[in-house]
Amino acid sequence: MLHKNPSQLHKMACKKLLLMFSLLVSLLLLLSISPCATENVTVSVYYETLCPYCADFIVNHLVKLFQNGLISIVNLRMIPWGNAFIQSDGNFACQHGPDECLLNTIEACTVAVYPDVVKHFNFIYCVEHLTLQRKQAEWMSCFDTARLSEVPINCYKNGYGKQLEQNYATETGQLNPPHRFVPWVVVNNQPLQEDFMNFASYVCKAYRGTKLPQACRSLSKSENLPKNSDSTNSVCYAGEDT
Structure with missing residues (x-):
């Protein structure tokens, strides 16, 4: 039997330690880029197209996701369904009439055709x-404004x-609970209910990744606290006639 001298044994031990260290580093790198570490926050917005309060929320508040960089951590x-319901004959009945059913479907088609x-x-x-300008009849112009084709019309x-x-x-x-308005x-399966205007704070609190946007770091303490919002005249209630 051949006997290895001490220097050979030392080299072998060093190689094993180096291999173990490399494996450990690789494991740590995999953990650092795992989906759990970088998973975005899911924000689901249930709305109807001709509800003025939905329009105000989308145009003046939700859009800030794209303006302050929060969209980088948000799915x-x-x-677009809202307070509509399906009648016994299979047709849709929408809270703000047939035009709303049309636009709900057009927007649903646009989401499907252009998933970006x-x-x-x-x-x-x-x-x-x-809608806020009461010019919703001009909706087809939005394909040009958004630089999209009119394929969603075919979908409709x-x-x-x-x-x-x-x-x-x-x-x-x-x-669950059922929507009331x-x-x-x-946000990540948490209904914000009357506090929906404070959605950015909930997004920042729910995020578990490492790349926290500046918008989250710059939120003041008061903005991070849940607010008791008065929803009077700021939402379209389910079952309410217009």
Whole structure:
């Protein structure tokens, strides 16, 4: 049997230690880039297109996600169904009439055709801005404004949009607790209810990644505290006639 001298044994031990150290470093790197460490916060917005309070929330508040960098840690989901319901004949009845059913479906189609959040949000923002100006009849101009094709119109005409809306109806109907009004905002399965205007604080609190946006670091203590919002005349209630 050949016997290794002490220097050879020392070299072998060093190689083993180096290998173990390399494996440990690799494991730490994998952990640092794991989905759990960098998972974005899911923000789901349940709304209807012709509710003026939904339009105000989208145009003047939700848009800040894109302006302050919070969108980098957010998976934004827009669900245009709101307080609508499906009638016994299978047709939709919307709180603000047939035009709202049309625009709900067009926006649902735009989300499906253009899954990139920046693209479909630009279109939704445009339509909701027109709603605030009471110019929603000009909604087709938003395809040019958002630099998108009119493919979502085909989606509406061929019936796929109706299927999308039926899916949104099911999802909205399964909310727990049930939504009482729109806009109804849910952050990582936590319904904000009347405190929906304070959504940015909830996003920052829910984020568990390492790349915290400046917008979160700059939130004041008062902004990080839950607020008792007065929802009177600021939402469209389910079952309410318009």
